[in-house]
Amino acid sequence: MGIAYQYGKLRHDYIAAPAHYEKALKVHLDVKGQMYVAAAYVYNNLATLYQIMGDYDKSLEYQKRIIS
Numbered sequence: 001m002g003i004a005y006q007y008g009k010l011r012h013d014y015i016a017a018p019a020h021y022e023k024a025l026k027v028h029l030d031v032k033g034q035m036y037v038a039a040a041y042v043y044n045n046l047a048t049l050y051q052i053m054g055d056y057d058k059s060l061e062y063q064k065r066i067i068s
Contacts, residue, residue: 014053021046040066 021042028039047062 014049017049018046021049 025039025042025046028036028042032038043062043066047059047066050056050059050062
Protein backbone atom coordinates (compact mmCIF):
# COMPACT_ATOMS: atom_id res chain seq x y z
CA MET A 1 0.00 0.00 0.00
CA GLY A 2 2.88 2.37 0.68
CA ILE A 3 4.03 2.08 -2.92
CA ALA A 4 0.48 2.69 -4.14
CA TYR A 5 0.28 5.90 -2.11
CA GLN A 6 3.78 7.03 -3.04
CA TYR A 7 3.61 6.35 -6.77
CA GLY A 8 -0.15 6.26 -7.42
CA LYS A 9 -1.40 7.42 -10.80
CA LEU A 10 -4.21 9.53 -9.43
CA ARG A 11 -2.30 11.27 -6.67
CA HIS A 12 0.80 11.05 -4.56
CA ASP A 13 -0.19 10.80 -0.91
CA TYR A 14 3.11 11.21 0.88
CA ILE A 15 1.33 11.61 4.21
CA ALA A 16 -0.38 8.18 4.11
CA ALA A 17 2.51 6.23 2.56
CA PRO A 18 4.85 6.13 5.59
CA ALA A 19 2.22 4.54 7.82
CA HIS A 20 1.72 1.71 5.34
CA TYR A 21 5.46 1.20 4.93
CA GLU A 22 5.85 1.08 8.72
CA LYS A 23 3.13 -1.58 8.96
CA ALA A 24 4.87 -3.67 6.30
CA LEU A 25 8.20 -3.22 8.04
CA LYS A 26 6.76 -4.36 11.36
CA VAL A 27 5.39 -7.52 9.75
CA HIS A 28 8.72 -8.32 8.08
CA LEU A 29 10.69 -7.72 11.27
CA ASP A 30 8.27 -9.70 13.45
CA VAL A 31 8.18 -12.68 11.09
CA LYS A 32 11.70 -12.90 9.66
CA GLY A 33 13.84 -10.40 11.56
CA GLN A 34 16.22 -7.60 10.63
CA MET A 35 18.23 -9.65 8.15
CA TYR A 36 15.23 -10.50 5.95
CA VAL A 37 15.85 -8.97 2.53
CA ALA A 38 12.30 -7.59 2.25
CA ALA A 39 13.00 -5.36 5.26
CA ALA A 40 15.81 -3.73 3.28
CA TYR A 41 13.37 -2.98 0.46
CA VAL A 42 10.98 -1.31 2.88
CA TYR A 43 13.82 0.72 4.41
CA ASN A 44 14.83 1.78 0.90
CA ASN A 45 11.26 2.80 0.05
CA LEU A 46 11.04 4.86 3.22
CA ALA A 47 14.39 6.51 2.51
CA THR A 48 13.26 7.38 -1.01
CA LEU A 49 9.93 8.72 0.20
CA TYR A 50 11.52 10.99 2.80
CA GLN A 51 14.04 12.20 0.23
CA ILE A 52 11.17 13.17 -2.10
CA MET A 53 9.50 14.96 0.81
CA GLY A 54 12.70 16.89 1.52
CA ASP A 55 13.31 15.32 4.94
CA TYR A 56 16.93 14.39 4.29
CA ASP A 57 17.77 13.54 7.90
CA LYS A 58 14.97 10.98 8.06
CA SER A 59 15.96 9.65 4.63
CA LEU A 60 19.54 9.17 5.79
CA GLU A 61 18.32 7.42 8.93
CA TYR A 62 16.53 4.79 6.83
CA GLN A 63 19.43 4.48 4.40
CA LYS A 64 21.73 3.67 7.31
CA ARG A 65 19.35 0.94 8.46
CA ILE A 66 19.71 -0.77 5.08
CA ILE A 67 23.41 -1.42 5.58
CA SER A 68 23.39 -2.13 9.30
